[in-house]
Amino acid sequence: MAEHIILFAGPMGAGKTTAIRSLSEIEVVSTEAANTDRETADKDTTTVALDYGEITIGDEDKVRLYGIPGQRRFDFMWSVLKERAMGLVLLLNADAAAPLAQLTEFLEEFGDLHRTGGVVVGITRTDVTAGPSLADYARTIEAALPGSLVPVFTVDARSGAHMRTCLLSLIANIEMRSLSGALTGQVA
Amino acid sequence: MRSTTYTMSLVNLAPGQRAAIAEAFETLTAECSPGWLMLDTEGADLMIVGSPSAGSWQEHQLVARLIGENELPGPSELGLRSPVSVIGLMNLLEAARRRLAALAPPVRSGLQVKRAVPLPDRHETSFAGSSFAAMPSEAPARPAMAGPGPYAEDGSMPWRAQLDALRKPAPSQTSQFLSHPAPPFAAPVSRGDPALGAWAETALTLYSIMQNSAPVIAEISIASNALVQADFRYRAFSSTAPIEELPAAPRQVTIRTVSPPPDWPPSFALPGQPLDKLLWFVGYNAFDGAPAPWLHPEDRYRLQRWPNFTEIAYQLDHMRMTAMIGNAYMNPRELAGACGAPFDSAQRMINAYSLMGLLQTSPQVSAPPVALSPPPGQEPPAAKAGLFARLRQKFGL
Ligand SMILES: Nc1nc2c(ncn2[C@@H]2O[C@H](COP(=O)(O)OP(=O)(O)OP(=O)(O)O)[C@@H](O)[C@H]2O)c(=O)[nH]1
Numbered sequence: 001m002a003e004h005i006i007l008f009a010g011p012m013g014a015g016k017t018t019a020i021r022s023l024s025e026i027e028v029v030s031t032e033a034a035n036t037d038r039e040t041a042d043k044d045t046t047t048v049a050l051d052y053g054e055i056t057i058g059d060e061d062k063v064r065l066y067g068i069p070g071q072r073r074f075d076f077m078w079s080v081l082k083e084r085a086m087g088l089v090l091l092l093n094a095d096a097a098a099p100l101a102q103l104t105e106f107l108e109e110f111g112d113l114h115r116t117g118g119v120v121v122g123i124t125r126t127d128v129t130a131g132p133s134l135a136d137y138a139r140t141i142e143a144a145l146p147g148s149l150v151p152v153f154t155v156d157a158r159s160g161a162h163m164r165t166c167l168l169s170l171i172a173n174i175e176m177r178s179l180s181g182a183l184t185g186q187v188a
Numbered sequence: 189m190r191s192t193t194y195t196m197s198l199v200n201l202a203p204g205q206r207a208a209i210a211e212a213f214e215t216l217t218a219e220c221s222p223g224w225l226m227l228d229t230e231g232a233d234l235m236i237v238g239s240p241s242a243g244s245w246q247e248h249q250l251v252a253r254l255i256g257e258n259e260l261p262g263p264s265e266l267g268l269r270s271p272v273s274v275i276g277l278m279n280l281l282e283a284a285r286r287r288l289a290a291l292a293p294p295v296r297s298g299l300q301v302k303r304a305v306p307l308p309d310r311h312e313t314s315f316a317g318s319s320f321a322a323m324p325s326e327a328p329a330r331p332a333m334a335g336p337g338p339y340a341e342d343g344s345m346p347w348r349a350q351l352d353a354l355r356k357p358a359p360s361q362t363s364q365f366l367s368h369p370a371p372p373f374a375a376p377v378s379r380g381d382p383a384l385g386a387w388a389e390t391a392l393t394l395y396s397i398m399q400n401s402a403p404v405i406a407e408i409s410i411a412s413n414a415l416v417q418a419d420f421r422y423r424a425f426s427s428t429a430p431i432e433e434l435p436a437a438p439r440q441v442t443i444r445t446v447s448p449p450p451d452w453p454p455s456f457a458l459p460g461q462p463l464d465k466l467l468w469f470v471g472y473n474a475f476d477g478a479p480a481p482w483l484h485p486e487d488r489y490r491l492q493r494w495p496n497f498t499e500i501a502y503q504l505d506h507m508r509m510t511a512m513i514g515n516a517y518m519n520p521r522e523l524a525g526a527c528g529a530p531f532d533s534a535q536r537m538i539n540a541y542s543l544m545g546l547l548q549t550s551p552q553v554s555a556p557p558v559a560l561s562p563p564p565g566q567e568p569p570a571a572k573a574g575l576f577a578r579l580r581q582k583f584g585l
């Protein structure tokens with residue numbers, strides 16, 4: 001059975017746990033602890049270890065969904081996962097104090113996944129605060145990863161349809177990159 | 189179909205001349221809506237050319253020549269005197285407008301903008317003649333101009349005042365837009381190519397607005413079903429009916445634009461809906477699967493920015509094709525072949541994306557095809573195999 005690892009990263013309260021719950025077929029394994037950092041995210045709990053969910057397709061494929069805790073992302077554990085991952089769903093909440101700076105910060109940490117696989121950016125909680133425009137996010141990505149073309153969507157992490165759009169576009173991008181490379185003789 | 193705009197295009201002009209005309213046009217548009225769109229097409233109503241032999245024109249097209257400083261125009265010739273001034277351009281457009289309005293209806297079979305009846309009054313597009321629901325019924329009077337504007341050709345009448353005079357609404361034309369549906373036309377509704385569909389003219393107007401980054405408000409009325417207001421200053425729109433429910437091929441669509449004065453409030457409660465959603469709908473449904481008139485059929489395109497897929501009504505084929513042109517330059521035929529998608533769907537998507545300003549065109553027009561269609565009956569590898577296809581099936585999409 002083929003395994004496909006998709007990482008979900010982003011700051012505290014961006015919606016990683018919620019997004020994985022929206023996609024996963026199994027009950028999501030989360031390790032939530034009381035949130036003592038109410039300033040960053042006003043919610044009761046925060047994830048302190050990896051979230052885990054999965055989608056099984058027949059007996060051929062298993063898509064493993066890992067959520068990296070927003071509070072402690074610089075852990076050696078994710079560097080192992082990062083090497084095995086096919087792609088990254090980077091979530092940012094529009095109502096954070098400085099979502100563009102957070103985007104830059106996370107791309108510095110996880111940007112090489114764009115080269116080895118694919119990245120899609122989902123902006124959550126735009127219904128709470130509009131925040132920067134999608135063009136602003138796109139410009140920030142271009143500055144961090146010049147020449148890249150990363151999809152950026154507004155999403156509600158609670159919506160299965162939105163999260164499926166993120167996941168499918170991530171995979172479409174990865175597959176089309178290698179197909180276009182094969183068709184045009186370019187290095188993908 | 190009723191229209192409020194004529195189109196003009198610049199042909200065979202030196203870059204400096206093009207720039208001068210474009211600048212004059214911009215100034216004119218900023219002062220009032222002159223009822224003209226500048227498009228890059230050979231099918232425009234008015235072609236401004238560098239030399240009279242610059243092309244072969246249709247009967248219904250007007251040609252105006254750029255005339256040298258000390259040269260005299262021919263007796264019935266339309267001309268624009270160099271160096272180009274705002275007032276000179278305004279006079280030309282006004283003369284052209286009169287001639288176009290006088291043309292007998294059957295002659296006017298232009299591709300770009302179709303009209304069922306000659307427009308009774310161009311000023312319907314002007315701010316003062318507007319009847320937008322959110323605007324006060326008494327439009328504020330524009331401040332009178334103190335002295336001759338910088339572009340006045342002679343001291344007799346400041347050009348701004350001339351513009352104001354041109355812009356004055358015809359009383360019988362005002363305030364009828366929202367309250368009454370367009371009158372039934374005795375003449376056939378479309379005198380152009382009916383295959384282009386009812387959204388074609390709207391798409392052309394929106395394209396021109398996008399190309400000029402014009403801070404205008406457009407009002408689109410769809411048969412008697414719905415009214416859409418798009419405020420380009422806020423990249424937002426509002427619609428009386430959900431956009432997904434608008435007909436793809438309505439009987440009639442009418443678009444009007446106005447240039448609101450500075451500080452004019454939004455024409456609906458913000459944030460409204462994102463403009464891209466409207467542009468996608470119009471671009472996708474206009475032209476009935478033919479290339480948009482502003483595109484060259486063999487050009488190849490590459491994606492500059494992904495559309496926001498959570499807000500447009502896309503199909504999964506569009507997502508794969510979008511990912512493909514995110515990675516390679518392709519024309520619609522190559523794109524459809526490479527992704528195993530219908531050509532119609534690829535062309536419509538390219539039309540929509542170019543309207544939305546998401547594409548860049550390949551500088552190598554004559555490059556060899558980058559992808560060949562698979563043999564008939566056979567799907568390309570990525571269409572069937574691959575995680576995308578299996579997940580799609582899994583999700584029941
Ligand atoms: N209103 C609104 N709420 C959202 C949206 N997306 C997610 N949420 C909510 O935002 C909250 C934060 O989501 P979590 O999934 O806990 O965030 P997280 O990224 O896992 O955060 P950490 O585990 O602390 O790093 C939850 O209450 C979600 O229901 C959205 O688009 N709109």
Ligand SMILES: [Mg+2]
Nearest residue numbers: 016017046047
């Ligand atoms: Mg969490």
